[in-house]
Amino acid sequence: xxDSPEDRRPPLTxxxxxxxxxxxxxxxxxxxxxxFRLWFLQVLSGDKYVRAAxxxxxxxxxxxxxxxxxxxxxxxxxxxxTRALAVKISPPDLPVAVSLANVATLEHxxxxxAAVYNRLAHVxxxxxxxxxxxxxxxxPNVFRLSPIACLVGQQVTLVAYxxxxxxxxxxxxxxxxxxxxxxxxQFPGVQVARVYxxxxxxxxxxxxxxxxxxxxxxxxxxQRTYRGISPNAIIGQSGVEGQYNSFLQGRxxxxxxxxxxxxxxxxxxxxHRPTAGHDLKLSLDAxxxxxxxxxxxQSISQNAGAGGAFVAMDPxxxxxxxxxSMPSFDPSVFTGNLSQxxxxxxxxxxxxxxLFNRAIQGVGPTGSTFKPITAxxxxxxxxxxxxxxxxxxxxxxxxxxxxQQCRHNAGNAVDGSLDLQNALKVSSxxxxxxxxxxxxxxxxxxxxxxxxxxxxxxxxxxxSPGIDLPNAxxxxxxxxxxxxxxxxxxxxxxxxxxxxxxxxxxPPGGCGIADGTNRPWSVGDNESLAxxxxxxxxxxxxxxxxxxxxxxxxxxxxxHLALDVQDPSGTVLQRIDPPPSRHININPxxxxxxxxxxxxxxxxxxxxxxxxxxxxHQQVYGKTGTxxxxxxxxxxxxxxxxxxxxxxxxxxxxxxxxxxxFGDVGAAPVARQILSQxxxxxxxxxxxxxxxxx
Numbered sequence: 001x002x003d004s005p006e007d008r009r010p011p012l013t014x015x016x017x018x019x020x021x022x023x024x025x026x027x028x029x030x031x032x033x034x035x036f037r038l039w040f041l042q043v044l045s046g047d048k049y050v051r052a053a054x055x056x057x058x059x060x061x062x063x064x065x066x067x068x069x070x071x072x073x074x075x076x077x078x079x080x081x082t083r084a085l086a087v088k089i090s091p092p093d094l095p096v097a098v099s100l101a102n103v104a105t106l107e108h109x110x111x112x113x114a115a116v117y118n119r120l121a122h123v124x125x126x127x128x129x130x131x132x133x134x135x136x137x138x139x140p141n142v143f144r145l146s147p148i149a150c151l152v153g154q155q156v157t158l159v160a161y162x163x164x165x166x167x168x169x170x171x172x173x174x175x176x177x178x179x180x181x182x183x184x185x186q187f188p189g190v191q192v193a194r195v196y197x198x199x200x201x202x203x204x205x206x207x208x209x210x211x212x213x214x215x216x217x218x219x220x221x222x223q224r225t226y227r228g229i230s231p232n233a234i235i236g237q238s239g240v241e242g243q244y245n246s247f248l249q250g251r252x253x254x255x256x257x258x259x260x261x262x263x264x265x266x267x268x269x270x271x272h273r274p275t276a277g278h279d280l281k282l283s284l285d286a287x288x289x290x291x292x293x294x295x296x297x298q299s300i301s302q303n304a305g306a307g308g309a310f311v312a313m314d315p316x317x318x319x320x321x322x323x324x325s326m327p328s329f330d331p332s333v334f335t336g337n338l339s340q341x342x343x344x345x346x347x348x349x350x351x352x353x354x355l356f357n358r359a360i361q362g363v364g365p366t367g368s369t370f371k372p373i374t375a376x377x378x379x380x381x382x383x384x385x386x387x388x389x390x391x392x393x394x395x396x397x398x399x400x401x402x403x404q405q406c407r408h409n410a411g412n413a414v415d416g417s418l419d420l421q422n423a424l425k426v427s428s429x430x431x432x433x434x435x436x437x438x439x440x441x442x443x444x445x446x447x448x449x450x451x452x453x454x455x456x457x458x459x460x461x462x463x464s465p466g467i468d469l470p471n472a473x474x475x476x477x478x479x480x481x482x483x484x485x486x487x488x489x490x491x492x493x494x495x496x497x498x499x500x501x502x503x504x505x506x507p508p509g510g511c512g513i514a515d516g517t518n519r520p521w522s523v524g525d526n527e528s529l530a531x532x533x534x535x536x537x538x539x540x541x542x543x544x545x546x547x548x549x550x551x552x553x554x555x556x557x558x559x560h561l562a563l564d565v566q567d568p569s570g571t572v573l574q575r576i577d578p579p580p581s582r583h584i585n586i587n588p589x590x591x592x593x594x595x596x597x598x599x600x601x602x603x604x605x606x607x608x609x610x611x612x613x614x615x616x617h618q619q620v621y622g623k624t625g626t627x628x629x630x631x632x633x634x635x636x637x638x639x640x641x642x643x644x645x646x647x648x649x650x651x652x653x654x655x656x657x658x659x660x661x662f663g664d665v666g667a668a669p670v671a672r673q674i675l676s677q678x679x680x681x682x683x684x685x686x687x688x689x690x691x692x693x694x
Contacts, residue, residue, distance in 0.1 A: 058258055058269065062163070062230060065250025065274035066196040070210060070240060072286045073321075073563070075570070077201055079210055079241070084197040085177055086168035087124060089116075089148070091156050093189035098156055103135065106153045107143045116187060117148045123176060124167050136218045151337075155232075158218050162231050165215075169197045169336050198234070198241075198335050204328040206289050208357035209469070209561065211239015212334040237334070239357075240282065240561060243468055247565050247574075250277040278573060279566040283319035288312060291677040293324045295670040298686060299657050300326060303636070303666045308657040309358035309540045311559075312674050315548035315641055315652040318557030318578060320467070322674065323541075325362070329354035360465070360472040362656070363537035367625030367663065368427045368608075368694055369639045369654075370532030372550055372594050373456050374435050375420055379590040381451035383438040386593045389417050396430040398437060398523060405524060407433055410626070410694040424597025427608045427624060427693040429531050436523075436530030443480030443521045452529060453479050458584045459546040460556055461538055466579060467559040476537035478529060480521035483514070490514035531694070532625060543639050544654040550594065551621070551641040551652055554586045595643075598623055602640065609638065612668040612689040618679055619646045622671070624663030626694040633659040634694075636666025642675065651678055664689030 070079035091098040095112030107130075109117065121128045126147050133143050133150035136157040145153060148166055155164040177192045184190075198213050214237045220226050225245075229235065230252040236245035253274035292310045300308055312322035333342055346355045356362065378384035394414035397406040407429065409415065415428045423431035441450030448454075457463065462477030476482070492498035493511035510516035528534030541559060548557050560578040567573055602613040602622035613620045625637030641652040653671045660666025669688050676684035 058256060062232060063253035063255055063271075063274045064193075064195045065252045066276045067198060067213070067234070067236075067250055068248040068277035068279045069568075070248070070280050070282060072282055072284045072289075074285070075281075076286045078206065078282070078284070078286065080199050080201065081196045082199045083194055084169045085172040085174070086193050086195045087120070087166045087172050087176065087180070088191050088193055089120075089152055089164045089166055090189045090191065091152055091162075091164065095188055098152055100156060103153050103156050104141075104143075106145055106149045109149060116189065117146055117152075119186060120166065120190060121146065121148055123179060124171065126167070158221075158231070163191075165195075165232070167337060168195055171336060198332070200330065200332050202286065202290075203330045203332070205286065205293065206284060206323065207328045207331050208325045208355070208359070209239055209284070209323050210331060211241035211243075212237050212331050213241050214334055214338075234335075238355075239469060240280070243470060244280055244562060247280055248277045251275040276568070279568060279570075281563045281566055282561045283314075283321060283563055284323070284561065285312075285321045285678075287681070288322045288674060288677050289324060291683045292322045292670070292674045293326065293328065295673040295683065295686065296324055296326050296655070296657070299636075299660060299666050299670050302688075303657065303660045304633075305636075305660040305666065306658040307352050307358060307362075308655070308660065308667075308670075309362055310653065310655045310670060310674065311359050311540045311544040312651060312653045312678070313544050313548060313557075313559055315551035315557065315650050316555075316644055318545075318548070318559045318581070319563070320559055320561050321651065321678070323357075323359045323561075325356065325358040327352040327354045357469070357471075358540070358656070358658075360467060360469060360539055360541045362658075363473050363475040363539045363542075364629075364635060364656075365534065365536055365627040366532040366538045366543055366639075367627040367635070367637050368429075368432075368532060369543060369623045369625035369637045369663070370456075370530070370536070370538075371424060371427065371432050372598065372623060373459050373461070373546060374432050374439070374452060374530045375424065375594050375597075376459075376586060376590065377439050377451045377455035378435045379420070379593070380455065380587065381439060383451065384420065384435060386420055386590065389419055390423065390428075390431050390434055392416055392418050392423075392428050392430045394430065396433040398527070407527070411692055413693075421593055421597040421600065424594065424623070425600040425604060425607050427601065429694060432530045433527045436527035439530070440523045440526035441480075443484075447479070447481040447484075449477075449479035449481075450526070452526060453477060456529075456536075458556075459549060460542055461536070461546065463542075465539070465541050465545050465559055467541060468561055468576075468578070472541065473537075473539050475539055475542055476535060478525060478535035482535075483521045483525070486514040487518045487520075490516060491518065533628060540654045540656050543637075544652050547639045547641055547654065548652045549584065549586075550591070550598075551643040551650065553588070553591065554584045556582045556584060595621055598640075608691045608693045609640075609664050609668045609689060611691065612664060612672055612687050613640070615687070616672060616675065618642050618675065620675065622668070624668060624691065624693060626662045628694070634661055636660035636663045638663050638667035638671045640671055640675075642679075647679075649679065651675065662689075662692055662694075664691035664693070 066081040096110035118128050128146050130144040130146055133145040135153045152164050213234050216233050216235050236242040253272045255271045256269040296308050309325045313320050345351050392415035394409050394412050397404055409429045415426050418431050439450050439452040456477055464474045490513040493500045558578040562576040564572045565574040598621040601607040602609050602620045608624040609622050620640050622640030627635040636657040639654045644650040653674050655667040655670045657666040669686050673683040
């Protein structure tokens with residue numbers, strides 16, 4: 001077949017042939033380059049890049065910062081830090097990475113992850129059985145996880161991609177470190193790091209005052225107070241540790257490193273060094289604190305007490321020299337993984353609630369230690385005079401006929417003719433019942449109470465003492481208005497109305513807010529208040545503030561613990577001054593009369609604490625108290641002071657022993673040993689009294 005002229009191809013021109021040759025040469029060159037590069041990467045450098053392929057992540061490893069130390073007034077260490085090992089898990093580096101997206105699978109983890117958890121639990125001596133575990137999720141969910149899986153889940157739901165501390169401190173020794181390092185392939189995602197652990201060299205000394213530390217919570221992370229703090233940080237959670245965390249808290253650093261697929265660091269990129277926290281100096285005296293706790297423990301043991309507290313304070317400035325609560329505990333249990341069993345023991349009523357600071361939170365009737373306040377109210381209101389005589393027949397009655405109510409002195413004692421000074425000396429209940437009647441007020445005219453309520457409030461009863469510790473109780477100062485309010489709440493609770501609307505009714509017998517009788521305030525309530533009984537609720541610290549005013553002439557001090565913030569060399573960076581005090585105007589003559597009665601009570605024959613304090617070589621002004629509780633043993637109280645008018649080292653001491661019996665027996669001996677340590681540097685003999693007054 002012959003092509004038509006139109007179908008014939010034109011001849012290849014020299015120019016076109018040259019172009020085709022150039023393009024072909026370029027294509028062949030490019031192909032050769034790519035081929036050679038691939039051959040170089042895969043054949044000549046294959047091993048190198050296989051190794052480099054495992055270095056595919058950059059991580060910031062936290063460098064822990066130490067918290068500041070806490071020292072006493074003489075520089076003795078109360079809290080410091082020790083370097084320790086911690087076993088940590090990095091959830092993203094587990095064989096099957098754990099994240100928020102798959103945290104629910106922890107209940108049935110991937111076999112590879114479960115093997116890591118089980119092997120690690122065996123090494124650390126931890127259980128593997130599954131138990132209830134609450135994760136930090138928007139919708140509360142309770143899972144059944146192994147202890148290690150629970151820790152991983154809680155940390156992932158708190159802060160994603162954050163390391164999980166499984167165990168630290170003494171539980172992780174060098175043997176564990178070496179074992180895990182030698183078997184890293186069996187423990188992917190597990191690492192051993194050096195951390196700082198809060199250390200309490202004095203163990204149980206001032207435990208409730210110093211407080212505890214713990215890992216920051218999800219709620220705390222959202223608060224401005226903790227802005228800039230690491231999600232894994234250990235922060236102060238209670239006591240001084242919590243109150244002054246902003247000074248004590250360091251700032252963690254970080255080391256940015258490359259890590260391989262086994263979680264091993266293979267190269268440093270950059271480092272930001274941590275900043276240590278500042279040191280804090282307290283007014284506590286470690287020697288006095290130790291003597292106080294030992295004496296308190298002895299009293300509790302000898303008198304079958306249930307617990308107790310003491311406060312020792314400068315009546316001029318409010319600086320707290322000692323504050324103890326028994327039973328105590330070792331705060332170091334909070335520096336590791338606190339077990340539920342241990343936490344239950346620390347909060348359980350049966351074990352005495354060691355976490356509870358009885359010195360500032362434990363409130364109750366004060367017994368006769370309240371009488372100096374009653375004396376002030378009666379004198380200042382003009383309802384009694386210093387030389388006025390009362391005939392104590394051992395029986396005091398109000399009302400008449402069927403409505404008559406009579407009260408008696410302890411042991412039905414008859415004290416005869418008494419003025420105010422001698423009534424304080426022998427602690428005549430009948431004398432002060434009489435003052436309670438005189439200082440009562442018509443509830444319809446004075447709903448906040450009469451002169452007794454007014455002066456008790458001035459002394460700080462029913463008010464927060466304002467100490468630089470969290471959760472200090474305000475207590476209760478009963479009044480006609482207070483009683484009416486309690487009756488109203490009791491009725492609303494019982495009928496499920498008001499604030500209790502829609503809530504399940506309380507079982508028959510009342511809600512316990514009031515006594516259920518709906519009775520109004522009566523003169524009998526004021527009689528009880530006059531002797532520190534009835535509904536009044538006072539903490540040892542509140543009573544110490546009131547007695548400080550008796551010692552210093554009427555200044556209501558602000559009790560405080562922190563003195564200054566220091567750097568590690570002891571240089572003061574900031575002084576911590578308490579808020580201003582306030583002053584109540586007490587007639588100096590009346591004040592001297594009250595003091596004379598307290599001095600006689602502690603030193604003269606027949607005085608309620610003279611058998612304990614009479615031989616003490618300082619001028620002690622003291623008052624016993626025996627608070628009565630229905631259906632249980634009495635609580636022992638003792639409050640005393642040595643004022644600045646007789647010493648250059650003034651001090652006020654208050655002791656309370658739960659179920660400790662009479663004040664002279666259970667509390668005064670503790671106060672004497674505290675005073676002996678303060679003035680003479682040794683506790684001296686434990687002197688027990690035998691007075692049976694309330």
